[in-house]
Amino acid sequence: MDLAEKSLTLRRVMDTAKQVTKSGSLNEFSMVLLNNTLSLPLGIVLVLVFNEMEYLSRTPLLRIPTFWLVITMSGFLGLAISFTSMWFLHQTGATTYSLVGSLNKIPLSIAGILLFNVPTSLENSVSIFFGLLAGVFFARAKMQERSQP
Secondary structure (H helix, E strand, O other): HHHHHHHHHHHHHHHHHHHHOOOOOOOOOHHHHHHHHHHHHHHHHHHHOHHHHHHHHHHHHOOHHHHHHHHHHHHHHHHHHHHHHHHHHHOOHHHHHHHHHHOHHHHHHHHHHHOOOOOOOOOHHHHHHHHHHHHHHHHHHHHHHHHHH
């Protein structure tokens, strides 16, 4: 499932959950909790299928305090990313969320070419330009949509 399918499915689940709740609305914290709760069954199945509990009981990493610090910080970072994603999806639509997710790779591509001195080809340059052009057209269409009564 790519980002567009995930965001559209998540938006549909959020809208359904809003209809079922008593208040008729969900805040970002509730959406993060719902999203993470929906991922728990898959995580549990994967832990059981790949026998991760046995691996964790044997690994010496669990005895290193630095590991616990890094894994805790990783958890907080993941929570922050999930929270900001839900906030952005709540403030915009699934299409905008998906497009921004794909357009953020363009500056990273340009930075990678410049920082790592990657040889560029015509196809590479045209694809980056095409992505930038698509973002401009989408932004103009959104501005025109908002300006219409």
